[in-house]
Amino acid sequence: MSLISIVLLALAMSTDAFAAAVGKGTALENPRWTEALRTGLIFGCIETLTPVVGWWLGYAAADFVEGWDHWIAFTLLGVLGVRMVWSAMKHSSETEEEKPQRHSFWLLAVTGFATSIDAMAVGVGLAFLNVSIWPIALSIGFATFAMVTIGVMVGRVLGKFAGRWAEAIGGVVLVGIGATILYEHLTALS
Template identity: 30%
Template sequence: MTWSLLFFTTNIFLGIGLAMDAFSVSMANGLNEPHMNKGRVCTIAGVFGGFQALMPLIGWFCVHTIAEYFHVFEKFIPWIALILLLFIGGKMLIEGIKNDCKEEVSAVSPGALFVQGIATSIDALSVGFTIAEYNWIMALAASLIIAIVTFFICIGGLIIGKKFGTKLSNKAQILGGIILIAIGIEIFVS
């Protein structure tokens, strides 16, 4: 593929498709932390965008170097995403039930955010196969387009989650946990 409008359009749509899991998790994070400030919103969206950029590059690198080993790993991707999201979602669900009487909800920890970033972008590893025909610069550009699209979609998810999180009060953490578990199951099934 060459630099063209088709290149940019394809990667924008690829970014939209890949960002849907991160969008849902962003909504859950917004539900969990309805009073987060703009800096925190940008940080969370940036983590998801960063992982969505990194994973296709890792996939591209694997295709160009260690492709035969990646095929063995590929069948474990849904299992990894399921386990990570079940763990984080289950933890949120349990904490939400334990703290049912409390008004204050805790912020998503850096470790949990890191795990969410990996879990929601692990399917983007396979995008490395679809961009394998690109040279290094085009693969990097495609990954950056995906990251930018993900960033803005996640900001939207966080804003939506914050709005409903304020209305749902102490039930938001329970709902956020259920959403993460459902996303994990959906990734595994599909």
């Protein structure tokens, strides 16, 4: 793969993580750069590993991963998104001071995994192209780290203007990302 192809692939793989990070940033009480970097690191590490896992699975069980990746992503993102919307509606009467200072590691890890299912599917495809996976996986991970870090800080700004509704919007975005992944896969089969 050319350098330009790798860069474009890395940016494409990090866009849904960026959107999720904006939602995560809006749900926090004035997130700091340290929290944005922490979130970016968690998402970036996961996004680095999933294409490697997909590449490995491409040799072992490509049909299984390709057959279910869109359903896994849709389910995980849908559940997380609905949870965010429900949380925003449940706490809509509370003040801004009641937002958490940071998200739990596990919540970020599950969200990061859900947004990286497509990177795993890309890894499966790359296994058949006989390319070196590590430069590509590291590029995807670095792009995701940068995009998620920026996304959390964008969410911080949006959260100040939109308040608790921003968390609901972030949840709707996650559901939308999951639905888009599912729709694109199902329409590609037609």
